[in-house]
Amino acid sequence: MSEPFVHRERVRFGDLDAMRHLNNVVYLRYFESARIAFMSQLSPGHSPANPERGDFGFIFAECHINYRSPVHFDEEVEVRCSVGEVRRSAFRIDFRMEVGDRLCAEGYGWLVGFDYGAERAMQLPGELRARLEAEAQTAAG
Amino acid sequence: MSEPFVHRERVRFGDLDAMRHLNNVVYLRYFESARIAFMSQLSPGHSPANPERGDFGFIFAECHINYRSPVHFDEEVEVRCSVGEVRRSAFRIDFRMEVGDRLCAEGYGWLVGFDYGAERAMQLPGELRARLEAEAQTAAG
Amino acid sequence: MSEPFVHRERVRFGDLDAMRHLNNVVYLRYFESARIAFMSQLSPGHSPANPERGDFGFIFAECHINYRSPVHFDEEVEVRCSVGEVRRSAFRIDFRMEVGDRLCAEGYGWLVGFDYGAERAMQLPGELRARLEAEAQTAAG
Amino acid sequence: MSEPFVHRERVRFGDLDAMRHLNNVVYLRYFESARIAFMSQLSPGHSPANPERGDFGFIFAECHINYRSPVHFDEEVEVRCSVGEVRRSAFRIDFRMEVGDRLCAEGYGWLVGFDYGAERAMQLPGELRARLEAEAQTAAG
Numbered sequence: 332m333s334e335p336f337v338h339r340e341r342v343r344f345g346d347l348d349a350m351r352h353l354n355n356v357v358y359l360r361y362f363e364s365a366r367i368a369f370m371s372q373l374s375p376g377h378s379p380a381n382p383e384r385g386d387f388g389f390i391f392a393e394c395h396i397n398y399r400s401p402v403h404f405d406e407e408v409e410v411r412c413s414v415g416e417v418r419r420s421a422f423r424i425d426f427r428m429e430v431g432d433r434l435c436a437e438g439y440g441w442l443v444g445f446d447y448g449a450e451r452a453m454q455l456p457g458e459l460r461a462r463l464e465a466e467a468q469t470a471a472g
Numbered sequence: 473m474s475e476p477f478v479h480r481e482r483v484r485f486g487d488l489d490a491m492r493h494l495n496n497v498v499y500l501r502y503f504e505s506a507r508i509a510f511m512s513q514l515s516p517g518h519s520p521a522n523p524e525r526g527d528f529g530f531i532f533a534e535c536h537i538n539y540r541s542p543v544h545f546d547e548e549v550e551v552r553c554s555v556g557e558v559r560r561s562a563f564r565i566d567f568r569m570e571v572g573d574r575l576c577a578e579g580y581g582w583l584v585g586f587d588y589g590a591e592r593a594m595q596l597p598g599e600l601r602a603r604l605e606a607e608a609q610t611a612a613g
Numbered sequence: 614m615s616e617p618f619v620h621r622e623r624v625r626f627g628d629l630d631a632m633r634h635l636n637n638v639v640y641l642r643y644f645e646s647a648r649i650a651f652m653s654q655l656s657p658g659h660s661p662a663n664p665e666r667g668d669f670g671f672i673f674a675e676c677h678i679n680y681r682s683p684v685h686f687d688e689e690v691e692v693r694c695s696v697g698e699v700r701r702s703a704f705r706i707d708f709r710m711e712v713g714d715r716l717c718a719e720g721y722g723w724l725v726g727f728d729y730g731a732e733r734a735m736q737l738p739g740e741l742r743a744r745l746e747a748e749a750q751t752a753a754g
Numbered sequence: 755m756s757e758p759f760v761h762r763e764r765v766r767f768g769d770l771d772a773m774r775h776l777n778n779v780v781y782l783r784y785f786e787s788a789r790i791a792f793m794s795q796l797s798p799g800h801s802p803a804n805p806e807r808g809d810f811g812f813i814f815a816e817c818h819i820n821y822r823s824p825v826h827f828d829e830e831v832e833v834r835c836s837v838g839e840v841r842r843s844a845f846r847i848d849f850r851m852e853v854g855d856r857l858c859a860e861g862y863g864w865l866v867g868f869d870y871g872a873e874r875a876m877q878l879p880g881e882l883r884a885r886l887e888a889e890a891q892t893a894a895g
Contacts, residue, residue, distance in 0.1 A: 355500070355504065363497055379490065393538050394535075394537050395536045398531070
């Protein structure tokens with residue numbers, strides 16, 4: 332049984348806003364960093380920083396965040412990611428952000444398979460889809 | 473009949489990511505800037521940058537974004553904001569981002585009334601609530 | 614005689630930090646946006662967002678900022694750019710940031726000509742160098 | 755003999771720009787985070803996120819960066835900080851950024867003592883100044 336994926340961020344001065352809390356936009360930045368690290372683990376060889384190397388990639392199509400509690404300077408945020416629903420050409424990544432056992436935010440993002448050569452949506456490759464479905468069952472189980 | 477509120481952003485080099493599109497996180501930054509300008513118009517005297525001056529404020533509690541099309545360097549993005557649902561202690565701001573007549577994203581955010589003195593949620597002041605409900609009817613009409 | 618180049622930014626909530634002033638890092642972001650707009654005017658066809666289209670480009674090699682006064686939410690900052698020293702393969706862009714007649718910061722950046730095909734520094738093309746030297750004389754005059 | 759101070763950052767997707775390198779502005783963000791952590795070590799009790807708690811603070815008055823080599827996605831950057839010159843009411847923090855043994859940038863920032871109650875520059879407290887001078891000698895040694 333696999334360990335749940337956890338990405339960690341320590342809140343920087345530059346992540347705060349004039350309210351002196353973690354800015355609401357930066358939660359989405361943390362989720363971006365977590366999601367990319369999670370995808371690198373699920374789909375080795377996928378590099379978001381060199382998209383031309385392969386034809387297949389993902390488009391970030393939708394996101395949702397529920398903010399649960401404020402986060403402060405220098406706190407360590409754990410961003411737990413798991414695979415939610417898996418469809419033919421898209422899948423959902425769910426996340427929870429916690430500081431210790433305090434829930435700070437939860438939400439999800441939808442990723443859609445995309446053929447960067449042809450510039451259109453495409454089905455998930457079979458091997459990746461099988462991997463995602465196995466992850467989704469682990470997360471649900 | 474009032475004009476719909478429009479906030480404009482010209483896409484900066486620093487708003488792009490390695491895919492050379494407007495980064496998905498920056499859409500939420502644009503919505504933040506638009507929402508704050510919209511609120512200043514609806515509730516003059518409300519300043520997000522000096523929250524201690526008054527007791528009443530808002531917490532950004534939830535957001536949702538549907539990404540519809542990529543946005544490029546130096547394009548001018550129009551962020552149209554309107555009031556959606558209004559409840560006793562919270563209300564929803566809906567947004568659409570467009571470049572010319574191309575829809576780029578749409579979504580919403582929930583704002584919850586908050587008493588910064590007592591540090592708890594509070595009902596919207598009656599005058600503000602009436603103003604928001606009038607705006608919501610205009611938007612729906 | 615040419616007008617000096619001015620780029621304008623209105624300070625966004627997201628540009629503030631926990632001190633409720635324009636964050637020191639964002640001054641450099643403003644200079645980046647100003648510099649790129651200035652270069653597009655001096656060297657039409659140069660696009661920082663699609664660097665592969667041509668072989669010739671620039672590397673940002675050095676910067677300096679003197680912070681002169683704090684900047685607040687919603688103030689309009691004028692970033693004035695001019696060409697300073699011009700060398701065989703590099704040139705300096707000087708900047709001043711002002712809100713009304715209040716000086717907020719001044720500084721400069723060095724740009725070095727770069728051959729992205731060969732991945733090495735290269736001399737400035739003659740036409741660009743002549744243009745930069747004419748600008749530098751205007752600025753000095 | 756004290757160890758030199760090192761702050762570490764792993765390059766995030768959101769730290770890249772359209773050139774697919776660490777954006778030049780983000781170098782200054784990394785230095786900000788490193789400097790704040792360094793100051794917390796030198797001056798415990800100094801919190802940049804709650805400036806009102808004490809009267810004494812610092813203003814970031816000047817910075818300089820020499821960019822030496824590009825930095826890529828997911829690389830770990832070590833930001834080494836040391837105290838340079840110490841004056842009556844100001845001091846310089848020098849930094850070097852390295853990935854392994856590759857020098858990526860070097861530069862410095864000047865911090866000026868500031869009385870937030872009186873809103874004017876002030877001399878460094880004697881204890882802090884002694885500590886900074888000891889650090890400066892260690893760095894020079």
